[in-house]
Amino acid sequence: MHALDKYAVDFNPKVAEALKSAATAPGHFPAHLGIEVEDAVPGRIVCTLAVRPEHLTPVVGVVHGGVLAALVDHTLSIAVYPLVEVGKWVATVEFKINYLGSVREGVLRATGSVERLGKRVAVVRVEVENDGAPVALAQGTLYVRDQPGA
Amino acid sequence: MHALDKYAVDFNPKVAEALKSAATAPGHFPAHLGIEVEDAVPGRIVCTLAVRPEHLTPVVGVVHGGVLAALVDHTLSIAVYPLVEVGKWVATVEFKINYLGSVREGVLRATGSVERLGKRVAVVRVEVENDGAPVALAQGTLYVRDQPGA
């Protein structure tokens, strides 16, 4: 059995579609930064970001680490939504990111893989690449709750 | 002796001033996001971000985690520049962030404190607060090198 097949049973394709639309809702942060949800399959989600001049650092002209961190955060934050019951809320508890290489142009592609999905706590790994080269590696924790703010 | 006094000898106020200007250089990411360098003293740097509608999440209307992560990344990335020899480059190796509370409006204030400054490796802690309430807690690693890209 493929490692991700165990998530197929609980996968809700309607939620996956809704995530794609929500990311591009105008006036909010993911759309402002340029994040799009490219793909969402059971246990895996892919977000992309096309590099723009406003993503660069003042001095060196490479993509600012904060852009990569924000892309990782967003990928992480939506990774388990298609796998949990509709109406549950998922809060990002924490994550850790290592920067592996710098980027000047093109598209950043972040792939989030669900490593553990318990009743309340999920662990997700995120890899970011640019034209096939590794850019960042992250690992984070989500908390699934019945309602917001709990 | 105050914990930060050990950094006073190497502190370069000109670099500290340059960081404040660089953050607001138009067209680049820190300025695009709205980050300002409010203060830079030996071993401690403070960055602020005034919350705007474009920083919010599509659904819940709180500041997106990616904004907080980007603010932490930027604070971390500049924290030791005033303490190292002019001409050295500082690369952010990694960081870890815990989200402590959500924010709807006002100003985010990130304080970076240098916990260790070796010849090549530095460790910095970042606390983010909003109107006195803790928002995020982070810890990261920097690598000091002689030139970019090494």
Place this chain on the structure above:
Amino acid sequence: MHALDKYAVDFNPKVAEALKSAATAPGHFPAHLGIEVEDAVPGRIVCTLAVRPEHLTPVVGVVHGGVLAALVDHTLSIAVYPLVEVGKWVATVEFKINYLGSVREGVLRATGSVERLGKRVAVVRVEVENDGAPVALAQGTLYVRDQPGA
């Protein structure tokens, strides 16, 4: 008001005492490694470890990073027990540790400070020092649940 006073209301001194005894229960890991709970006050716990030859690395003769990581893990794992209702279980979700300096002898002292205590999720920071010198800095997440294994 002192930062830790907010935890005084919920502090259970009986649990704090029980933690001190449990650490030294023979035949289990904390005792095997030599960890003792030196102090437990509201929102802060201190664990110590006297360095022994078996804690050293094969080659360099300094305390092995695994000993420091284990000390951090234990300090983290018990930090909020005196603050939660008796009968609740606390699981360590994750932590991150930076190594700041090496140690050859003496006593390691790990201080765990509660940074956030929600209904279910707690964040704790741990600092390890040896004779006044910083040795490690860590930050971790705990999950409070009603019963084991949930």
Place this chain on the structure above:
Amino acid sequence: MHALDKYAVDFNPKVAEALKSAATAPGHFPAHLGIEVEDAVPGRIVCTLAVRPEHLTPVVGVVHGGVLAALVDHTLSIAVYPLVEVGKWVATVEFKINYLGSVREGVLRATGSVERLGKRVAVVRVEVENDGAPVALAQGTLYVRDQPGA
């Protein structure tokens, strides 16, 4: 080309063999805890630990998180030694670990995979499993230097 083939050129099998012997050198921490180096191939290292009663927690009778953290630390600390020039020193800068499941008996197997190996900074991921079940997931940073203590 297999992802790890890029490390084959620099792989030093003599160092790999030396690591296996060093781990079991009596009187030091890895041997004391029971860690063995099972395998070392280019870009990947496997350490094992047979669970003993002294590895358990006082109360619940599962393997203590500190044992898992120590196993991760050791795996991480030796992962790039076979890939760097003989005489270089590798220091563990930091790591982050998520606990995925509890263990009562059997063998813990930690696999360290080199994700990035620069001239000075390396990033390694470590997965720990027990009888096929995931137990912990970690990500850490190493610093390669010319001599100890630099």
